Amino acid sequence: MRVTVAVVNTCSSLGIGLAGFGTVGSGVWNTLERNGDLITGRTGGRIALHIAKILVRDPAKARATTSEVPADMFTTEWRALVEDPAVDIVVELIGGTTDAFDIVAAALRANKPVVTGNKALLAERGVELFAISREHQTPIHFEAAVAGGIPIIRTVQDSFIGNRIQSFSGIINGTSNFILGRMAEAGLSFQAALAEAQANGYAEADPTLDVNGWDAAHKAILLATLAYGFPIDASAIHVSGIEQVRPADIAFANNLGYVIKLLAVIREHPDHAVEIRVQPSFIAKSHILAAVHGVFNAVAVHGDAAGESLFYGRGAGQDPTASSVVADLVEAARSLGQVGGHRGFLPYRAAGQLLPVGQTSTAYYVRFDVTDRPGVIAEIARVLADHRIGISGTHSPVNPANPDAEFVDMVFLLHTCPFGQLQTALAEIETLDCVNSPPVVFRIEALT
Numbered sequence: 127m128r129v130t131v132a133v134v135n136t137c138s139s140l141g142i143g144l145a146g147f148g149t150v151g152s153g154v155w156n157t158l159e160r161n162g163d164l165i166t167g168r169t170g171g172r173i174a175l176h177i178a179k180i181l182v183r184d185p186a187k188a189r190a191t192t193s194e195v196p197a198d199m200f201t202t203e204w205r206a207l208v209e210d211p212a213v214d215i216v217v218e219l220i221g222g223t224t225d226a227f228d229i230v231a232a233a234l235r236a237n238k239p240v241v242t243g244n245k246a247l248l249a250e251r252g253v254e255l256f257a258i259s260r261e262h263q264t265p266i267h268f269e270a271a272v273a274g275g276i277p278i279i280r281t282v283q284d285s286f287i288g289n290r291i292q293s294f295s296g297i298i299n300g301t302s303n304f305i306l307g308r309m310a311e312a313g314l315s316f317q318a319a320l321a322e323a324q325a326n327g328y329a330e331a332d333p334t335l336d337v338n339g340w341d342a343a344h345k346a347i348l349l350a351t352l353a354y355g356f357p358i359d360a361s362a363i364h365v366s367g368i369e370q371v372r373p374a375d376i377a378f379a380n381n382l383g384y385v386i387k388l389l390a391v392i393r394e395h396p397d398h399a400v401e402i403r404v405q406p407s408f409i410a411k412s413h414i415l416a417a418v419h420g421v422f423n424a425v426a427v428h429g430d431a432a433g434e435s436l437f438y439g440r441g442a443g444q445d446p447t448a449s450s451v452v453a454d455l456v457e458a459a460r461s462l463g464q465v466g467g468h469r470g471f472l473p474y475r476a477a478g479q480l481l482p483v484g485q486t487s488t489a490y491y492v493r494f495d496v497t498d499r500p501g502v503i504a505e506i507a508r509v510l511a512d513h514r515i516g517i518s519g520t521h522s523p524v525n526p527a528n529p530d531a532e533f534v535d536m537v538f539l540l541h542t543c544p545f546g547q548l549q550t551a552l553a554e555i556e557t558l559d560c561v562n563s564p565p566v567v568f569r570i571e572a573l574t
Contacts, residue, residue: 138174139174139175139176140173140174140175140176140214140215140459141176141177141178141179141210141212141213141214141215142154142158142175142176142177142178142213142214142215142216142217142455143179143180143181143207143210143215143216143238144177144179144180144181144207144217144219145180145181145204145207145216145217145218145219145229146182146217146219146220146221147180147181147200147219148219149443149444149447150219150243150270150447150448151180151217151219153444153445153447153448153451154177154217154219154448154451154452154455155177155195156444156448157445157448157449157452158175158176158177158452159194161452162174162175165452165456173456173459173460175455175456175459177195178199178210178212178213178214179199179201179206179207179210179212179213180195180200180201180207181200181201181202181203181206181220181229182202183202184202185197185200185202204225204229204232205232207229208229208232208233208236208238209236213238214238214239214459214462215238215239215240215455215458215459215462216229216230216233216238216239216240216241217240217241217242217451217455218230218233218240218241218242218243218244218247219242219243219451220244221244221246221247222244222246222247223244223246223247223251226247227247227251227254227255230242230247230255230266231254231258233264234255234258234259234262234264234266235258237263237264238264239264239265239266239267239458239459239461239462240259240264240265240266240267240458241266241267241268241270241451241454241455241458242266242268242271243268243270243271243447243450243451244268244271245268245271245272245341245344245345245348246335246344248266248268248271248344248348249344249345249347249348249358249360250344250360252348252351252357253357256357265457265458265461267454267455267457267458268348268454269450269451269453269454270447270448270450270451270454271344271345271348272298272345272348272349273298273345273423273425273437273441274300274423274439274441274442274443274446274447274450275439275440275441275443275445275446275447275449275450276423276425276437276438276439276440276441276446277437277450277453278349278425278427278437279348279352280453280457281427281435281437282349282352282353282427283352285432286353286427286429288431289429289430289431289432290394290429290430290431291353291354291394291427291428291429291430292393292428292429292430293391293392293393293394293426293428294346294349294350294353294390294391294392294393294425294426294427294428295389295390295391295392295415295425295426295571295573296390296415296423296424296425296426297387297388297390297415297418297422297423297424297425298342298345298346298423298441299336299339299341299342299345299388299423299441300328300420300421300422300440300441300442301323301328301329301333301336301337301341301421302336302337302339302367302368302388303387303388303419303420303421303423303441304319304323304326304328304329304420304421305319305320305323305329305337305368306319306368306371306376306385306386306387306388306406307419307420308322308323309371309376310376310380310386313373314373315372315373316368316369316371316372320333320337328421328442337367337369338365338366338367338369339365339366339367339368339388339404339405340365340367342365342388342390342404343360343363343365343390343404344360345390346363346390346402346404347360347363347402349390349392349425350392350400350402353392353394354394354400354475354478355475355478356475356477356478357477358400358402358478358480359480362480363402363403363404363480363483364402364403364404364405364483364486364545365403365404365405366404366405366406367388367406368388368406370406370566371386371406371568372493374535375491375493375566375568378491378521378537379408379491382408383410383411383412384408384409384410384411384416384570385409385411385416386406386407386408386409386568387406387407387409387415387416387418388404388405388406388407389404389405389406389409389415389569389571390403390404391403391404391571395481397479398478398479399479399480399481400478400479400480401480401481401483401486403483403486405568405569406568406569407568407569407570407571408491408568408569408570408571409571409573410573414426414436415573418438421441421442421443422438422439422440422441423438423439423440423441424436424437424438424439425437426573428574434574482546483545483546484544484545484546484547484549485544485545485546486544486545487542487544487545488542488545488569488571488572489518489539489540489541489542489569489570489572490539490540490543490548490567490568490569490570491537491538491539491540491567491568491569491570492537492538492539492548492552492565492566492567492568493535493536493537493566494506494535494536494537494538494555494561494565495533495534495535495536495561495562495563495565496533496534496535496536496560496561496562497559497560497562498522498533499560502536502560503520503522503536505558505560506536506538506558506560506561507520509551509554509555509558510538510540510551510555512551512554513547513548513550513551513554514543514547515540515541515543515547515548515551516540516541516543517538517539517540518539518540518541519538519539520536520537520538520539521536521537521539522534522535522536522537533562539570542572548567552564552565552567
């Protein structure tokens, strides 16, 4: 039997075309089945929703997952879903940027509102899709694309509409946060913590986008696009991941009163240039973001009128993400029949200015792999001094298991300077005979 939300008063039930029936897609089914009457009641009897068609690669596998779904509801052809007259709203949850793009574009051209949780699609091909959305006056809703069940997209669109947003800073990838947390709590290596995350279902079999920073970067691009209104080229932002974080780095940070988090920073400067970067960072233990543990996400937003606000919750998972998808479905239902002024996102500036990462400034923690011989500190310090970069401290931890090791880690703590200035100095330091590999750099953030 179809999952149909009870209709209150005289409203008709809107058909949902669900592209993708994995973790989130089945969560949407379950949420509508469980809370459909509640949704209809809370909308004053005006909105009722039911799943009309489901796109899957393997219907047999999908049927085995949820036996309650009628067999004739499944299709393996995306055009059959988009073109079905019983489908009023299309939900894209298949991921990727090829078939997903075709589905979303076709739905918009058919004047069917779209709900998606696909941050990579919107970050990489959003300019094209939002142009189609504008042309056909049909909205794209994407609350689930950023921070799972946290309503950060709707907050930026609606609650902060009267604010100039000065900055976002946040932890927006739960997998990396879990890994760094386990490294800190249990002293695990990166690989051991990653394996634990995969065993618990917090990391994919291929965790590349989570650990290399690009999952968080795609989300940061969406937040920045919403806040500042112009399309952003993903190749123009600075992204680094957590693959090079070692237990020694975490212990060093802890001794200095910091924790290491994969941090997304979005900031508008006085000249309206926008800074966007994602990287492992030292955050003071006293800052509220330092207390975000496990797979949870948190985003601090600073508006010129509202001041500082913090949004916290589960950043992924079946139920939190499905919650955001269903919320967008209700908004999409409300937009049907409106010729203009729909609540989906439309860019409001043709272009803006991104601040080159070389012009961004923080203090830094830099780890060098060096040959242990006299004069190493002096050689590195000389190059840093030549580039007018101040040193606040140095440290060379001794490995108790191998105190006479030929190669050691040398840590330098550096004063605030432009990142480009540091990069130039490090390129010269890499040519020194005593330095054996590219240095590892973490920013030391001064968050307010």
